[in-house]
Amino acid sequence: MGVPTVYEQTERTTPSRYRDRTSYDRALVHAILDAGCVCHLGFVRDGAPVVLPTLYGRVGDRLYVHGSTGSRPLRAAGRAGEEGMPVCVTVTHLDGLVLARSAFHHSLNYRSVVVHGRALDVTDTAERSAALDALVDQAVPGRSADCRPPTGKELAATAVLRIDLAEVSAKVRCAGPGDEPEDLALPHWSGVVPVTRAYGEPVPADDLAPGIPVPAYLSAL
Amino acid sequence: MGVPTVYEQTERTTPSRYRDRTSYDRALVHAILDAGCVCHLGFVRDGAPVVLPTLYGRVGDRLYVHGSTGSRPLRAAGRAGEEGMPVCVTVTHLDGLVLARSAFHHSLNYRSVVVHGRALDVTDTAERSAALDALVDQAVPGRSADCRPPTGKELAATAVLRIDLAEVSAKVRCAGPGDEPEDLALPHWSGVVPVTRAYGEPVPADDLAPGIPVPAYLSAL
Numbered sequence: 001m002g003v004p005t006v007y008e009q010t011e012r013t014t015p016s017r018y019r020d021r022t023s024y025d026r027a028l029v030h031a032i033l034d035a036g037c038v039c040h041l042g043f044v045r046d047g048a049p050v051v052l053p054t055l056y057g058r059v060g061d062r063l064y065v066h067g068s069t070g071s072r073p074l075r076a077a078g079r080a081g082e083e084g085m086p087v088c089v090t091v092t093h094l095d096g097l098v099l100a101r102s103a104f105h106h107s108l109n110y111r112s113v114v115v116h117g118r119a120l121d122v123t124d125t126a127e128r129s130a131a132l133d134a135l136v137d138q139a140v141p142g143r144s145a146d147c148r149p150p151t152g153k154e155l156a157a158t159a160v161l162r163i164d165l166a167e168v169s170a171k172v173r174c175a176g177p178g179d180e181p182e183d184l185a186l187p188h189w190s191g192v193v194p195v196t197r198a199y200g201e202p203v204p205a206d207d208l209a210p211g212i213p214v215p216a217y218l219s220a221l
Numbered sequence: 222m223g224v225p226t227v228y229e230q231t232e233r234t235t236p237s238r239y240r241d242r243t244s245y246d247r248a249l250v251h252a253i254l255d256a257g258c259v260c261h262l263g264f265v266r267d268g269a270p271v272v273l274p275t276l277y278g279r280v281g282d283r284l285y286v287h288g289s290t291g292s293r294p295l296r297a298a299g300r301a302g303e304e305g306m307p308v309c310v311t312v313t314h315l316d317g318l319v320l321a322r323s324a325f326h327h328s329l330n331y332r333s334v335v336v337h338g339r340a341l342d343v344t345d346t347a348e349r350s351a352a353l354d355a356l357v358d359q360a361v362p363g364r365s366a367d368c369r370p371p372t373g374k375e376l377a378a379t380a381v382l383r384i385d386l387a388e389v390s391a392k393v394r395c396a397g398p399g400d401e402p403e404d405l406a407l408p409h410w411s412g413v414v415p416v417t418r419a420y421g422e423p424v425p426a427d428d429l430a431p432g433i434p435v436p437a438y439l440s441a442l
Contacts (some may be wrong), residue, residue, distance in 0.1 A: 012266075016293045038315050038329065040261035042270035045233075049263035049270050053313040053333050072237045092274040094259050094418075097360050099439075103368050104375040106357050108259065112274050136327050139318050140414070147324045147409050154325040176426045188368050189433050193361070193442060194421030197315075204412040205397045212410050218320075221414060 012116050013169040023170045026061075032113045032170055033058045033091055037139040041065055042088040043073055043119070056089065057134030061165040063089060063115060064122070064131035066158055074159035077119045084118025089163055097193040100177035101186040107178070109192060112171045119161040131160045142217035233337050234390040244391045247282075253334045253391055254279050254312055258360040262286055263309040264294055264340070277310065278355030282386040284310060284336060285343070285352035287379055295380035298340045305339025310384055318414040321398035322407040328399070330413060333392045340382040352381045363438035 006024040007013070015022050023029075039056040042049055052073065057064045067074045077085040096109030122128050132155075133144035150158070177190050199221045202214050227245040228234070236243050244250075260277040263270055273294065278285045288295045298306040317330030343349050353376075354365035371379070398411050420442045423435050 012269075012271075016291055016296075017289050037318075038313060038331075040263075040272050040274075040311055040313070042261075042263040042272035042309070044265055044268070044270050047265070048233075048307040048337065049265050049272075049309045050233075050335075050337075051261050051263035051270075051272050051309040051311040052335065053261075053311060053331065055329060068238050070237055075237075086269040088263070088270045088272040090261055090272040090274060092259060092261070097258075097420075099361060099364060099368070101369055102371070102375070103353060103357050103365060104371050104379070106360070106364070106368070108276060108360070110259075110274065114271075114273065116269065116271075132324060136324050139327070139329070140320060143320060143327070144324060147320070147327070148322055148404055148407055150323070150325050154323070158325070176424075179426070179428075183369055184428055185430070186369055187430075187433060189423075189425070189436050189439070190429050191423055191425040193423050193439060196419045196421065198417045198419035200415030200417060202410075202412055202414050203397075204410070205400070207400075207405055208411050209406070209408075212408060215410050218410070218414060 007166065007168045010167050013114070013167055018171070021171050021173055023172065024168070025170065029113050029165070029168050029170045030058065032093065032111045035093055036091050039065070039089050039091045041073065042090070043076065043085055045076070055135055055139060057131060057138040059130060059134045063163045063165060064134055064160055066132065066135055066160045069157055069159045074161065077161050078121045078159065082120070084120040087117060087119045087163060089115040094195050095174065096195050098177050099190055099193070101179045101183040101188045101190050105178050107173065109173050109175070114169055115163060115165060116167040117163045119163050122160040122162050128155065128160045131162070132158065140217060140221070146215060228387065228389045231388050234335070234388055239392070242392050242394055244393065245389070246391065250334050250386065250389050250391045251279065253314065253332045254284070256314055257312050260286070260310050260312045262294065263311070264297065264306055266297070276356055276360060278352060278359040280351060280355045284384045284386060285355055285381055287353065287356055287381045290378055290380045295382065298382050299342045299380065303341070305341040308338060308340045308384060310336040315416050316395065317416055319398050320411055320414070322400045322404040322409045322411050326399050328394065330394050330396070335390055336384055336386060337388040338384045340384050343381040343383050349376065349381045352383070353379065361438060361442070367436060
């Protein structure tokens, strides 16, 4: 039996709108996650939502986030124990500004993934190590093999949370403007302004020893 | 009496970590908000957090989001009435990948704003119109004056939510790697890879009439 190619659709992952933009395809979800490194982590504190940007790493069907053992969300997840803390993790890439003739049909091209689940405090040493490597490699693929690994003290100061990819959906809009037929003759420019993430020239640290070249994995960005 | 230059700090906007990166400066908050157009809107559904990416617009000390009157979060906000629906709105700009000699000190340069508040369904016609203009202009400054305004039917199909900027904080990291002194001699490259948002050449709609030039406000992006 192979790995299912789609995530199971649930009530929570069924949108009320734009169902044709929604997908449960596992490969698509992974591709969208792998194209980024910053997620927005949502959790509930005192009955109110909190949304914080944070680095993530994906290993198979698991997402990891990390932080100081002293930070509030990570402490809360620790207190939640084996049950885990209810979270929603969302990753979004803006791909274009969509200008229609009508204000109403202005839109954005984007790819996003929304993960509903529970964040579990990871205690297994090997899993924690692999997760921390994944977090570094999510931002810069290949980097975890080219830096000093964490010391015991650093590991002890770091909390790692796991969110299983199970209740997941992707949403993609990748199209031109959807103007009304009666608006096509209007004189307004209409189309898409592509938006991408651009990486600039690497800036060496002030105290970088001379003679250390920019590594190949950075040029690959 | 002028407008206060800082937002009042509260328990919710006091971070447990990195207080030196946190600011309540009103001008800084506005600048970070104005540099983007996609926020992550968090709310609570059935006790669990939900985080969705959506367009926003800022008018003074008010943020607006919109959507179909049929969408679940907007229906929920409508039901919440004058009390409003508890939300958290977060806007994040990734500015750089920070590579330290140690895995532990890897980081990101970023600017983010977190808004805690309540989303109120906007019913006033003039405020709704101004908010919808602001939403279009947030993505493309100047565009709302160069497209067909919403019809009554389109307005009726659109819900507009307002979140007052009151309980707000900004967080900024803009620095090189913070390596430990004993790691400085390690042979790993260390520094920052700048990340920016890049706009591509505007792509006209397939059905754009010939002779309509790319407007100046697009070249300004």
